[in-house]
Amino acid sequence: MEFHSTKAIALGVLIVITLILIRYLYSRIKKGKLLKGLEPRIIRNELDRLYKIIHCYGYSQEKYAIECRKIETSIALFELLLTIIRLTYNPFLTVKESKKLLKHCCKAIYQNTLMNQRLERLSKDLIKLKELSCDFTRESLKFDLITEESRKSGLKFFKVDYDDIHNVEYLRMRLSSTISDLETSTYRHVKKESLKRLKKMRREVRKKWREAEKHGQIEWEKRARDAGKNTEKWREAEKHREIEWGKRVRDEEKKAEKRRANNTSKEQLN
Amino acid sequence: MEFHSTKAIALGVLIVITLILIRYLYSRIKKDELLKGLEPRIIRKELNRLYKMDSSYEINTSIALQKLLRTIIRLTYNPFLTVKESKKLLKHCCKAIYQNTLMNQELEKLSENIEKIGELERVYSTIYSSSTSRWGDDTFPTTTFDIDEYYLSMDYMEMLGDAIDKIPSPLLPSYHEERKKSQ
DSSP, X not given: OOOOHHHXXXXXXXXXXXXXHHHHHHHHHHHHHHTTTOOHHHHHHHHHHHHHHHHHHTTTTTTOHXXXXXXXXXXXXXXXXXXXXXXHTOTTSOHHHHHHHXXXXXXXXXXXXXXXXXXXXXXXXXXXXXXXXXXXXXHHGGGHHHHHHHHXXXXXXXXXXXXXXXXXXXXXXXXXXXXXXXXXXXXXXXXXXXXXXXXXXHHHHHHHHHHHHXXXXXXXXXXXXXXXXXXXXXXXXXXXXXXXXXHHHHHHHHHHHHHXXXXXXXXXXX | OOOOHHHHHHHHHHHHHHHHHHHHHHHHHHHHHHTTTOOHHHHHHHHHHHHHBOOOHHHHHHHHHHHHHHHHHHXXXXXXXXXXXXXXXXXXXXXXXXXXXXXXXXXXXXXXXHHHHHHHHHHHHHHHHHHEEEESOSSSOEEEEEHHHHHHHHHHHHHHHHHHHTSOOOOSHHHHHHHHHHO
């Protein structure tokens, strides 16, 4: 069968286009599943909410340092997600590639959300700290008069009833514990140990992987199952221990009651 | 001029492939310009630096963002991703990283401030506790203060109060509202 040359070339092009179309439809179906729950409408709503917050609080005039950065990072991440979702429908982007992109973007958003939650907790602690500091200053100012009088009269010491100083002491302790809590939650530093730990962990994983490859996947799965069984056994043992412990406590209570009853009867006899 | 049909079809396919190749080369040149300064080596270095740090929440976010950037850079070389699309993707990702860096800087400033407050509080506490001593008995307990040391501790207390007031706040909009109401 012979064609006219131009017609044949057109057919070749048509074949390629059909193949691309088939690929597009296939990836569309696969990617539709990937994008479930990631409707652009939802992301746009979230973006609107964030834009409103920034607009309402006029961040440019006042110093909402961390709060402002927090919202701007979230906005940038959601805009990126929106772009990635739009790009996902590109037929030449493989399902694997799209999955990887979406996975990384969603992970970044998740980590950012965790960070925001922790920042919110941190800011609550800071507010508490400010309030505590005000209360503490107010309470300790009560002693100003006594100290002034003592100083004027040339004394080296002054005496206060413990009940009066109790409130100040309590506030001081709360202030110091809040500050130390804040220090632990914000302090970050480079750890040399962590690098070593990371290397060790990677080495262990590689070793395990090689072992698994040697013995075959079945052996590896068996081990995982055994580990699962062990945890189940452990849980059961713990349950038994709890029951046993409960029994012991009850026995002890009974004994104590008996002892108390004996004592009271003895006292009555006496 | 007439061809054999299969040869003609192959030629058609070849034309499409050549067009794709030209597009690939064109986008490669354009995208190379886009990716200047975003070499995977640099990102790998940054990732290694972050891995070395203590695993706190801000570092986890930075790691996630750097990984995302790495994936985007790898994808940029896809010839079917237009230069405009790649540019948009890279722009948004770099913006997110930039904002996150600014946020980390603010957090660093905050943690430095808190560290200073902690140091002040420790000094204040030592002076305060050295200025006091308990007297009396259980029924009438009294606390005696050394006036000079007590005054010194008060100075530190004032410094502490000032440092706490200077913390960049309000962090929460709700707090801002409350403060406005109280004023």
